[in-house]
Amino acid sequence: MHGIKRTRLTDADREARKQKERSKIEEFTKLTDAALSKKKSQDWSRESFDLTTRLLQVNPEFYTIWNYRRDIMVNGLFANSPPEAVKDMLMDDLVMTMSALKAHPKVYWIWNHRRWCLEAIPNGPGVENSDTFTAWKQSAWEKELFVVEKMLDADPRNFHAWDYRRYILSGMPVARSEFTELTYTSQKIGANFSNFSAWHQRSKTLASLWQSGKLEEAKSREQEFELLRNAMYTDPNDQSVWMYHRWLVGTDERKEILEQEISAIQELLEEQPDSKWCIESMVHYKSLLVKKFRTDVDAELLSQEIRSLLVQLQELDPSRKRRYQDLAQQLD
Template sequence: MHGIKRSRITPQAAEAKRVKEQSKIEAYLALQSDVLGRKRSKDLTTDSLGQTTKLLDLNPEFYTIWNFRRNILLTLFPTLSPDEVVAHLTSDLRLTTSYLLVHPKVYWIWNHRKWCLESVPDGPGESVKWKEEFWKGELKLVEKMLDADSRNFHAWDYRRYVLASLPTQRPLLDELKYTQSKIESNFSNFSAWHCRTKTLAAIWEKEHTSEIEIRKTKDQEFELVTQALWTDPNDQSGWLYHRWLVGSEPSLDILQREMKNIKDLYEVEPDSKWCINALAHYTLLLAKNSSTTSDDEEKLKSEAKNLYRRLEDVDPDRKNRYKDMGMSTPGSPIQLDQG
C-alpha cells in the first residue's frame, strides 16, 4: 500500500524461515509415514490412536486417517465399559468441534461426528434420555455453526440428520420458524429455502392438510418469496423456491397472478436473467394450461421463445442452453440452471 514502508527481510532471517518451514514439512511427512505404516500393519492400539490425533490436528481433511481412527476405536470398545466408551466418543466430539471451527465445510469431520453419535451405547435405565442429551447437544452446536455461517450447506445437511435422529421429535412448526428467521436475515440462503420446502411438505403429509389449506399457506409463502425476489432479483435462491410453490400444474389464477408480479419486476429489472427465465417458464406453463386456446398457445410459445432469445443476450455464457430451451415444447421439462 502507498505510504507504508515495507520491512526488508535479511538473508539470515529468510534462511531461518526456510529451515523452519522445511523442518515442519519433514516432521509432518515422518508422522504421516508412521501412521500409515501402523494402518498397514493393523496396529490398532491406543498409541496409534494418539498418533492419528496428532496427524489430524495438522490435516483434518485426511479421510484415510479418520477411517483408521474408527477402526482403532471399534477394536478398543469391546474391552471397555460403557462409561469408558462414552468418554472416548465425547473426546472425539470435542476434537471434531475444534476442527469444525476452523474447517466448517470438511465433509470427513461431519461424517466422523455422525459415527460418534451413532456409536453411543445405551445408557443406564432409560437409554432414550441418555442418548437424547447427546442429540440435543448436537442441535445446539449446529445452530451455532449456522449463526456463524447461515449458508453452510454441510451444517444444514447435518441439522436435518440431527432432527431426524432425535429420540423426541422436534415440532415441525418450530423448524418452519427457524428457517424463516434464517431467510429473513438473508434472502440469499438457498439451504434455508430448501429446508423450508421439506418442512412444509412434511407438515402437509403428517397433518393430511387439505388442498384449500395448502393453497392458503402457499399464498403466504408467495408473499415471503416475493420480498426476496424484489430485494435481489439476481439471486437464484428465491426463484427456485418460487418455482417450487408454483409447481408443474398450477391453477390458472395463481399462474396469471404470479406472472403479473414477475412482469412488474421485469419492467424494473430488464437484465435479471432469473426474472426472464422464470417468465419464460411460466409462459410455457400457461401455454399448456387446459383453458388456453390453440391460437393463444402458439402466441404464448412465441413469447417464450423471444424471452429465451433475450436470455442469450443477457447471459451469453449459456447461450446454447437457452437456444435448446427456446426450442422445447410446453410439455418438456425445463430446469433452472444451477450454475
C-alpha cells in the same frame, strides 16, 4: 494490501522459512509412516490413538487415519470399558472434532466422524432402562443441534452444516417439531433472503408437513407466495429466491397458479425491466402454460411473447445466448 508496510526478507530469513517448512513436512511424514505401520499391525493402543489425534490436527482430510481412529476405539479403547466410559470417550471426540471444524468447516471427513460418534453412543447401564437410553442419546443429539446452529450463525450458507442439521433432526431420539424448524428457516431467510440452503431446508420441511397433513397445504402455499413476493421486490436478482419460487410453483402447476404468478412477476418486471431472473421465470412459466394447457390458452400469442423475452435475455445475458436461441427453436 494498501497502507501496510511490507518487510523485505533477507536471504537468511527465506532460508529459515524454507527450513521450517521442510521440518514440518519431515515431521508429518514420520507421523504418517508410524501411524500406517501401527494400522497394518492392528495396534489398538492408546499411544496409536494419540498418534491419530496429532496427525488429524495437521491434516483433517486424511480419511484413512479417521478410519483407523475408529478401529482403535472399537477394538481397543472400548474393550472392557463400561458404557459411561465409552460415552465419555465419544463425547471427547466430538469436542476434538469441533476444534477441527472451526479451522476446517467444510471438510467432509470431520462431519462424518461426528456422525459416527453420535451413532456409537451406547444404550447406557441397563438396556431395559429406556429413560437412561433417551437421556444419554437425547442430550448428545440436542447438543449437536446447538453446535450446528452456532456454526450456521457464523456462516449461514455452509451447506455442509445444513446437511448435517438435517441429519441431526432426522436422527434425534425424540423428534423435534417440524413447525420449530419452519420457524428456524424463517429466521434465517429473514436475516438474508440470499440463503439458498435455508430455502432448500424450508422446502423439505414444508413438503413433509403437507404430506403428513399437519399443515393446510393451500393456505400455506399462498403464504409462501406472499413471502416470495416480498423477497423478489427486495432483491429481484437473487437466484435463490427464484429457485425456491420455481419449486413452489412446481408443487401445484394448476393453470390458475401459473397465471397468478405470471401476473405477479409481470408487475415486478415493469419496475425492473432488466431483471434477468424475472424474464427467465416468465419464459419458464409461460412455456409451462403452453405445454400443459395448450387447448385452454392462446398458445400462439404466448409463444410470440416467449420469443420476445428470449431476445431480451440474449441481450442481457450474452454468455448464454446459444441456450436462449435453442429454447426459441424448440417453440417452432
